[in-house]
Amino acid sequence: MSKELSTEEKIREAAKNVFIAKGFDGCTSREIAKAAGMNVALVNYYFCSKKQLFKLVFEAVLEDFMLSTIEVFRKDLSLESKMRIFIEREFEFLTSHPDIPRFILSELSRGDKCEFDHAGILDKIASTGVFEELLEAQEKGVIRKIDLTNIMLLIMSNCHYPFMAKPLMKYLNNLSEEQYQERLMLQKQYVTEMLIGYLFNPKTNS
Amino acid sequence: MSKELSTEEKIREAAKNVFIAKGFDGCTSREIAKAAGMNVALVNYYFCSKKQLFKLVFEAVLEDFMLSTIEVFRKDLSLESKMRIFIEREFEFLTSHPDIPRFILSELSRGDKCEFDHAGILDKIASTGVFEELLEAQEKGVIRKIDLTNIMLLIMSNCHYPFMAKPLMKYLNNLSEEQYQERLMLQKQYVTEMLIGYLFNPKTNS
DNA sequence: AACAATTTTAAACAAGCGTTTAAATTAATT
DNA sequence: AATTAATTTAAACGCTTGTTTAAAATTGTT
Structure with missing residues (x-):
């Protein structure tokens, strides 16, 4: 269990779990950030928008x-x-x-x-x-x-x-x-x- | 095609269509009201809340x-x-x-x-x-x-x-x-x- | 016709949304 | 060590959300 994930990877991983569990409409950017242990603004810093993060995931x-x-x-x-x-x-x-x-x-x-x-x-x-x-x-x-x-x-x-x-x-x-x-x-x-x-x-x- | 639906029935019918198409999280009360040709407040007047309307539908x-x-x-x-x-x-x-x-x-x-x-x-x-x-x-x-x-x-x-x-x-x-x-x-x-x-x-x- | 009850409306409410900003912190470079 | 770049933060932005309010319009009753 290497915890050596970058911030970007942590957010992507958390987003995957949250999106799969709740769907795009069923979750918020803040929820994803919290699941990744990060600040909300970091989501957009690395992925521009919730939509784009979703598309990638x-x-x-x-x-x-x-x-x-x-x-x-x-x-x-x-x-x-x-x-x-x-x-x-x-x-x-x-x-x-x-x-x-x-x-x-x-x-x-x-x-x-x-x-x-x-x-x-x-x-x-x-x-x-x-x-x-x-x-x-x-x-x-x-x-x-x-x-x-x-x-x-x-x-x-x-x-x-x-x-x-x-x-x-x-x-x-x-x-x-x-x-x-x-x-x-x-x-x-x-x-x-x-x-x-x-x-x-x-x-x-x- | 009898248009003799009551306001309550019109909202229920519109809600059914919108909920099925977009899901509970994917739509808004205003969207349902508009689809029924009604005011937003009427949704809660007849059904108390979006949640309860969804449950019925x-x-x-x-x-x-x-x-x-x-x-x-x-x-x-x-x-x-x-x-x-x-x-x-x-x-x-x-x-x-x-x-x-x-x-x-x-x-x-x-x-x-x-x-x-x-x-x-x-x-x-x-x-x-x-x-x-x-x-x-x-x-x-x-x-x-x-x-x-x-x-x-x-x-x-x-x-x-x-x-x-x-x-x-x-x-x-x-x-x-x-x-x-x-x-x-x-x-x-x-x-x-x-x-x-x-x-x-x-x-x-x- | 006058009154009461019901239905409909427009406006407002606080809360939460996605996103942005600008400052604070950390890391990298010279 | 000084300076620049990259990262992280807290706070705020305008907007939409579900819901409520109180007044207006309609209907029903006497």
Whole structure:
């Protein structure tokens, strides 16, 4: 635990936590400064404005979120193994960062905050070769012929939503935190089986 | 289009739209009043405070959202047919109200706004007999033996998330509104097939 | 028509917002 | 050690926030 973070880094780190927890509209510059143990004016000294600080934080979080688990597709494994490991790691990442999907979708949905620079993300995903691999597998009849957007949606739906819906599910079903974590680990298995079963070996299904 | 709404109803209606679009933190009392064509003071005259108005709106939206499509389980159809029709109507409802899932999950995740009264919702869902029907189907081996919480999660993930993720998916994949609507309609089919295939006839799968 | 109750309005309130300023402090350079 | 630059601070700026007030306008009642 090296406490050797610069003032700028401390503010950026605190801002990330506060923004993710409360959203851009739900927090104040003073709250961020206090969380970083700093004076309010320092936020603008280093980042010009709350808006600009948010833009920096959001872009970093989005990139980290989209790229953290995609690396598995560079490995030399079968597509099915990659898919299983990808889902495994996606659940692992979200267990540590359960608020990030909601944060990203919420802030993106009111996009007038600032224009986000996402240019590189899809390119970096593409650089793993995952898209070519999927298309090739479709032509070989290994996986179902579905638009990649829909495949992404199927996988992301089943990985992200269980974490986003935690307050609702705990509330409706009166579950403790531990109980919900149990359901999450079960959900990971079900989701993996279901997605693999649906996407792969399409000849036996349709 | 009867414009015969009372002042109170006009404010409630405007508040619903503004809250759903911008969130509790993202809008002001004056904005709601203007959207209703009313004076600011009238908001507090009829609803005491912004917080209380929000609580009323949120509870109504949540109840409407959770109950709008569950009625199909009262019908006299096979469980599989009910499931298909349920998903169909869920997508239909969300096509008209695409922002509601994100609204509910966002506002619930920072629950200190006010305590929400949800007591009746699960009871009303239970009154359709859907839970008994599912448990019975599980004992008969018709559907996979999975905790109801996980079944709910599977269905809700695949119905809600595609609408919540619209800004992200349009952005990442450079899709027009029309193109995304196309994917949504395809997604409905895929989700239906996948869920039915996974949940039903479990003997042939595991 | 006169009165009372309800509804609507404009104006104001203190408190908090993002941001700026200018002075105080620390660090770097000569 | 003296001087300059960079950092940090406390205080203030104008503005918006949620809410309240008290008067005006409308409606209902006798």
